[in-house]
Amino acid sequence: MRAVIQRVSEASVTIAGDVVGRIGTGLVVLVGVEAGDAAADADWLAGKVAQMRIFADEAGKMNRSVVEAGGGLLVISQFTLIASTARGNRPSFIEAARPEEAVPLYEQFLAAVESLTGRRPERGVFAADMQVALVNDGPITIVIDSRRRE
Secondary structure, X not given: OEEEEEEEEEEEEEEOOEEEEEEOOEEEEEXXXXXXXXXXXXXXXXXXXXXXXXXXXXXOXXXXXXXXXXXXXXXXXXXXXXXXXOOOOOOEOOOEOOHHHHHHHHHHHHHHHHHHHOOOOEEOOOOOOOEEEEEEEEEEEEEEEOOOOO
């Protein structure tokens, strides 16, 4: 599984003109599921997201997690994170998990994040056409891949 996390001062996701998720200060987490990923990947990734120290402490150093900073989470499924761009200029999504595999892992990730942070993350809708608006704070953007744990 792969996640792109962005520290934001605000963010929202809209579907067909309706805002379905919104946060103030916190993290936007884009999540892609690769074929062959497992529940252990979802749990490991959730742990990294929940504990990532990218919020400022009293000294102004990035030393606090989203929980310690009192921030929100907006989690959005995004299969395009699994794109292969090795050949040509048209990305291939053949390595992205099919919905029957991806949905349960996305839900596992959401449940694990909620358990670890003590709060229900805002979310998009799996496979929907979504418009995501955010103000990247920093800017801070980090990519985490469960297949690159070392």
